[in-house]
Amino acid sequence: MSQVDAAKRPQTTIGGLLASKEIAIACGSGGVGKTTTAAALAAMAAVHHGGKVLVLTVDPARRLANALGLEGFGNVETRIEPDAFKSAGVRPRGELWAAMLDTKQSWDDLVRRHAPDRQTAQRILSNPLYQNISGKFVQSHDYIAMERLYEIHLEGNFDLIVVDTPPTRNAIDFIEAPQRMAEFFSSRLLRLLIAPYRSRMVNLATRPFYQVADRVLGSQFLEDIAEFFILFQTMYSGFVERARAVERVLHDSRTTFVVVSTLEAAPVREAEFFIRVLSSKRFHLGGLVLNKVLPHYLLDEGAERRASRLYDDAPEFAATEGFADALGADRQQLARVLYEVGENFRNFNIVARREAAQRKELAVRPDVVATAPEFDADIHDLPGLLRLGERIWT
Amino acid sequence: MVDLLERKLIFVTGKGGVGKSAISASLAWLGASRGKKTLVCEVDAKGNLADFFETDPIHFQEREIAPRLWAMSMDTEASLKQYLSLQLRIPLVARIGPLASMFDFVASAAPGVREIVTVGKLCWEVKERHYDLVVVDSSATGHIVSQLSAPQAINQLVQVGLVRQQTGWMLDILEDPATTGVAVVATPEEMPVSETIELTDRLRAETKVDLAAVVVNRVLPELFGRGEEEVFDRLDCPEGRERLDEVLGGPSGVLLDAARLAVSLRRARTEHLERLREAIDPAIPMLYVPYLFFRSHGLRATHQMADALSAELGY
Numbered sequence: 001m002s003q004v005d006a007a008k009r010p011q012t013t014i015g016g017l018l019a020s021k022e023i024a025i026a027c028g029s030g031g032v033g034k035t036t037t038a039a040a041l042a043a044m045a046a047v048h049h050g051g052k053v054l055v056l057t058v059d060p061a062r063r064l065a066n067a068l069g070l071e072g073f074g075n076v077e078t079r080i081e082p083d084a085f086k087s088a089g090v091r092p093r094g095e096l097w098a099a100m101l102d103t104k105q106s107w108d109d110l111v112r113r114h115a116p117d118r119q120t121a122q123r124i125l126s127n128p129l130y131q132n133i134s135g136k137f138v139q140s141h142d143y144i145a146m147e148r149l150y151e152i153h154l155e156g157n158f159d160l161i162v163v164d165t166p167p168t169r170n171a172i173d174f175i176e177a178p179q180r181m182a183e184f185f186s187s188r189l190l191r192l193l194i195a196p197y198r199s200r201m202v203n204l205a206t207r208p209f210y211q212v213a214d215r216v217l218g219s220q221f222l223e224d225i226a227e228f229f230i231l232f233q234t235m236y237s238g239f240v241e242r243a244r245a246v247e248r249v250l251h252d253s254r255t256t257f258v259v260v261s262t263l264e265a266a267p268v269r270e271a272e273f274f275i276r277v278l279s280s281k282r283f284h285l286g287g288l289v290l291n292k293v294l295p296h297y298l299l300d301e302g303a304e305r306r307a308s309r310l311y312d313d314a315p316e317f318a319a320t321e322g323f324a325d326a327l328g329a330d331r332q333q334l335a336r337v338l339y340e341v342g343e344n345f346r347n348f349n350i351v352a353r354r355e356a357a358q359r360k361e362l363a364v365r366p367d368v369v370a371t372a373p374e375f376d377a378d379i380h381d382l383p384g385l386l387r388l389g390e391r392i393w394t
Numbered sequence: 395m396v397d398l399l400e401r402k403l404i405f406v407t408g409k410g411g412v413g414k415s416a417i418s419a420s421l422a423w424l425g426a427s428r429g430k431k432t433l434v435c436e437v438d439a440k441g442n443l444a445d446f447f448e449t450d451p452i453h454f455q456e457r458e459i460a461p462r463l464w465a466m467s468m469d470t471e472a473s474l475k476q477y478l479s480l481q482l483r484i485p486l487v488a489r490i491g492p493l494a495s496m497f498d499f500v501a502s503a504a505p506g507v508r509e510i511v512t513v514g515k516l517c518w519e520v521k522e523r524h525y526d527l528v529v530v531d532s533s534a535t536g537h538i539v540s541q542l543s544a545p546q547a548i549n550q551l552v553q554v555g556l557v558r559q560q561t562g563w564m565l566d567i568l569e570d571p572a573t574t575g576v577a578v579v580a581t582p583e584e585m586p587v588s589e590t591i592e593l594t595d596r597l598r599a600e601t602k603v604d605l606a607a608v609v610v611n612r613v614l615p616e617l618f619g620r621g622e623e624e625v626f627d628r629l630d631c632p633e634g635r636e637r638l639d640e641v642l643g644g645p646s647g648v649l650l651d652a653a654r655l656a657v658s659l660r661r662a663r664t665e666h667l668e669r670l671r672e673a674i675d676p677a678i679p680m681l682y683v684p685y686l687f688f689r690s691h692g693l694r695a696t697h698q699m700a701d702a703l704s705a706e707l708g709y
Contacts, residue, residue, distance in 0.1 A: 344652055
């Protein structure tokens with residue numbers, strides 16, 4: 001097969017997928033191990049592909065943040081000590097870097113960048129409405145995560161950036177955030193609201209709007225809002241241009257999306273929704289990572305039959321000549337243990353069967369599907385990340 | 395401490411994926427089955443709640459889905475419309491033009507509007523509709539504090555106007571522990587436990603809404619009792635395994651593997667449970683709901699969880 005053909009062939013492993021990409025965005029519903037998966041992929045890429053690899057995380061577990069040396073660094077990209085790999089018994093070909101998303105800090109930077117002068121920037125930063133929007137409200141995370149990704153990408157310091165996406169109400173929100181931001185600043189309503197404070201001219205058609213707004217919110221508050229947006233409008237063109245550029249990067253062929261899920265009903269449904277939206281909007285759907293999947297042996301039918309026999313007739317099995325004695329147990333105790341072993345297998349067999357059915361139902365899927373088991377312990381260090389990574393890499 | 399179901403308004407929250415909707419559904423079911431006129435409201439409309447009752451999709455207009463049990467799905471735009479016409483007595487709202495875009499605009503422009511319209515509607519149901527119990531399948535931990543503190547925030551931002559007058563009675567309802575409480579759902583895993591601890595701290599620091607209970611969902615059963623684990627350990631060795639194969643007439647090692655898996659999962663989770671118990675004020679009730687092997691959702695699961703909650707609440 002010629003090299004050209006090989007390049008055209010769809011990738012079949014996550015490792016192969018990431019080799020040709022510069023940005024990988026991990027997405028999926030809450031609680032499926034998105035953050036850990038993103039970090040594991042970055043660590044694996046640093047080990048196997050080399051180059052400089054960054055994981056941009058949103059809200060890592062504290063112990064993971066600690067292990068990555070992120071505590072107190074926030075927005076600043078920080079290199080993971082090469083020694084950390086040594087303790088995992090691995091010699092990486094490249095470097096692993098990590099950064100945490102600090103929403104407030106990123107918004108402030110954005111304002112400073114786009115404001116026409118320092119005075120305007122200062123006025124915006126100290127506006128109470130701005131502080132509310134940038135600090136408190138979750139929706140603003142969506143945009144800023146993508147904005148920050150773009151900024152790091154533009155600086156050109158990394159060969160691969162793996163992004164963990166914020167927990168949004170709707171898992172898809174962050175993709176549309178740049179477009180929404182651009183639309184918002186171009187909106188007619190924004191001009192409408194600001195107009196009376198600029199020209200003091202309210203025409204007949206728009207008067208009812210102000211009457212309602214005034215009655216509901218009070219004129220002082222309306223004025224505060226208007227001032228804020230008048231200030232914000234000075235950044236209009238910069239913002240819109242920026243939002244469009246961010247969107248272009250998300251659509252770039254060097255960017256890929258990795259959907260993360262478990263095999264529980266609700267996350268699977270969300271993953272399906274996500275896969276559909278990504279495809280319909282022509283984003284590159286690179287892979288699907290299924291986390292916390294129960295081991296395959298739980299589906300063994302012979303074992304299930306034997307488990308049922310144990311469950312039904314544990315006392316008889318425990319009474320088998322010499323069985324209890326060999327284990328230094330009395331028969332009743334052994335019967336109880338055998339019963340629990342049988343019941344436990346049957347219980348987990350049912351969950352495993354449900355998972356298998358969910359997997360089958362995932363009709364539309366990307367070329368690459370990787371599966372990782374539920375690990376005994378939480379993953380909060382580099383060796384743990386690499387253990388997870390090994391399971392999904394090839 | 396006011397009993398959880400003695401309150402009138404319960405916000406159920408927790409990290410994504412811990413089973414907020416399932417717990418909300420079963421709390422509502424329990425309330426209704428104990429004779430309370432109950433409303434259950436889904437805030438982040440993912441359409442999950444309907445699954446737990448196996449009913450048609452739930453809409454903004456509440457609908458009786460079981461005896462004494464009503465369900466609705468929050469729609470901030472519809473809620474605002476209702477709010478404007480009922481609360482502010484603004485006539486002919488429909489004629490003001492594109493209300494949808496106006497709302498979108500105002501909601502983006504004035505932080506907290508979306509939140510207050512949500513919370514306001516729920517408080518209003520408690521105040522005017524005479525439900526005995528309103529259970530809210532709320533936003534995840536990241537968002538619930540801004541939702542619950544919205545009336546307070548608006549109160550500070552808006553100095554005059556009708557909205558200002560409206561926040562007063564909402565605060566009365568929200569801040570009365572006999573009326574309102576938050577139930578945080580966690581699973582015995584690292585992140586859900588950490589988020590629960592952080593959230594309880596933030597609730598105390600940033601709102602005056604009472605923490606009513608912590609619900610620990612998907613608790614795995616203890617497989618072996620005293621002395622039994624030693625017997626299991628001796629069984630789970632080459633000779634023991636061989637013996638079990640003989641007794642059962644076929645390879646049975648995976649049965650022991652599965653038991654080993656269950657024991658280690660349970661052990662890892664116990665540590666997180668202990669961390670949670672230590673961090674939460676001992677006065678706050680912790681309710682344990684077992685992991686359901688047979689059904690993960692649907693009416694059957696809702697009934698089973700309601701039974702578990704009922705036992706935990708001492709009914």
